[in-house]
Amino acid sequence: MGESERYRKGLERLQEMRNSSPIGARLCEIAPDLNRYIKEFAFGDVHSRPGLCKRERELVILASLATQGYAHEELKSHINMALNIGISKEEILEVFIQLAVYAGFPAAVNAVFLAKDVFDRRSEPFPKESTGQ
Amino acid sequence: MGESERYRKGLERLQEMRNSSPIGARLCEIAPDLNRYIKEFAFGDVHSRPGLCKRERELVILASLATQGYAHEELKSHINMALNIGISKEEILEVFIQLAVYAGFPAAVNAVFLAKDVFDRRSEPFPKESTGQ
Amino acid sequence: MGESERYRKGLERLQEMRNSSPIGARLCEIAPDLNRYIKEFAFGDVHSRPGLCKRERELVILASLATQGYAHEELKSHINMALNIGISKEEILEVFIQLAVYAGFPAAVNAVFLAKDVFDRRSEPFPKESTGQ
Amino acid sequence: MGESERYRKGLERLQEMRNSSPIGARLCEIAPDLNRYIKEFAFGDVHSRPGLCKRERELVILASLATQGYAHEELKSHINMALNIGISKEEILEVFIQLAVYAGFPAAVNAVFLAKDVFDRRSEPFPKESTGQ
């Protein structure tokens, strides 16, 4: 499987999750290779693996990003993708509440506030279009 | 719901997951209140919540502990509990492989090695008894 | 001791420290159970324990939050509570200067800047009212 | 104040806390300048500052090291120094119990276990001599 196939596979995965994060587009301008690795490796190689379903992968990713505490844009992007594939708002918040035990209350509270921002934004009248870039 | 009920609820949850970690017993000797909070709050209040199933909670916890990188005993304890409730070895490893993207390869590799220790130990002829303490 | 008593105890503790953080009110809207755990467990069970005085607990909490580096809202909230219970501005800054050695200069510098924001805000003519929520 | 004075001041401070950690001696062999900075800067400049008392500085340092999660040798060294200057075992454990809220239970539990190792070692018949190096 050549690189273009891995890239296409990653893009396909991101489109399945109706990714609309601006991260890819912003990376394209400044560090296109990092954007390419995200498509090829992060989503083409890893996220597309069969061992866990999309829903479970997103729960795992939400937990990791909320535990790190500093990855705000990525966490918002994955909260959006989680919602897009049918994980409910309540389930997303439940992940963060569970993390209060392991990562501490501040990490949990901050993730809940980022989730609120995402939820509020999605309920605004004119949602941003999905680009999948 | 009084404290003793919360404690009992946490203990029940730990028994459902056939917890056999020595952490509780060791904490009892030195900091019994911290052990009590783990039973009452971590497992009685939080882990027992209905919003996510046991399986999903364990995936979330494995992701958080592997991301932190330093919580070796707790990660081994939760790898054991994950196996006890039917999460397969392959699924546990899949969580850690997914984390290579978000927490970096060292966190993923270390978690995989801790998982190997747990898997090897469980396949030894005389497994430790579950105490649920 | 039932939950309502633990909640009341936590609220009482927060009122003793004249908590005016908006975190509780914001959590109530989106994740009320997490807010409840903060009152019941974080302040009712743990912060109210007799083993260390309020002043010492706040020094410990300031050190932990500044070391994590990402917990801005919580750190500002605890800088406010520290001032409310009589810890001086100089003592708060001293905690962060001490941390330059252990958590590195960036963590120390960021905490000092958050403290400056809190100090400046408190010296404005119309302070926010304490709600203790 | 020249460097030798700062070094002497740091050493004096370490002796006041009856430091017996092997860290200094081990560093001398491999990275003597790093050892010198610990004496001059960490203990001579910072730990000797008047803004907080020794007891409060140690509580702050214990909180920071336990929050980081990976600084085992340094945490054991400071648990020893905390005991040497009259902080009780119960107070040290209380710091770590408080941190379960902010840094999560795994960080708290690991710190408690390191404290137990230190406490056990100190109750052995032939304690190591204090060198202050």
Added chain:
Amino acid sequence: MGESERYRKGLERLQEMRNSSPIGARLCEIAPDLNRYIKEFAFGDVHSRPGLCKRERELVILASLATQGYAHEELKSHINMALNIGISKEEILEVFIQLAVYAGFPAAVNAVFLAKDVFDRRSEPFPKESTGQ
């Protein structure tokens, strides 16, 4: 070598790197001793050491700050200093791309975005003056 000499040496080093960060000036107002330690210890004692060249030290510092994930002001300050001493934009981005492997993609992506902010700001018509404070 007395303190004033160490301070002067640190200031000299910062001027060699044409430091224009507002961090020093802001610290002077609120925690002047922390600012002094940055000059004396961080730049006078450590950054001025002969064992690695300035270019290599900056690569090391960029890697450490990007790995921490939360040190935004310091990272921007060191991206500026890196550019000032002749490290190219491409090399700075290359450091962060390399870190995707070790610290994870979110840390790498965030550092790339901070670098973009710095690059954009420097290409504006009226650059800020270097103060070296």
Added chain:
Amino acid sequence: MGESERYRKGLERLQEMRNSSPIGARLCEIAPDLNRYIKEFAFGDVHSRPGLCKRERELVILASLATQGYAHEELKSHINMALNIGISKEEILEVFIQLAVYAGFPAAVNAVFLAKDVFDRRSEPFPKESTGQ
């Protein structure tokens, strides 16, 4: 460029650095795909990029791993590779001394001690053979 080419390129890079870490062999047994990603992505795609030389990449990696604090096996592996490609012991220690400022003294001290272990092991009469796996 197909996967096998990326794998071969990563392996080639690891051989150029005379990698003798047991990490790859241990991963092969338990999580061969993670081992493959290390070869293909970490060393084939990223470490082989032209933007920084091998020496600079290793300085960056040493800084990132030492800052994380928990990645002991990976840090030892990269200390070995750094030595293999001609970075001196003094330069490696210098990276860690520089990090005392940014990541704190405990991270720096721990990395120095791991370096000492690696240096001691390499000076033993029968060094382990390089396998590059």
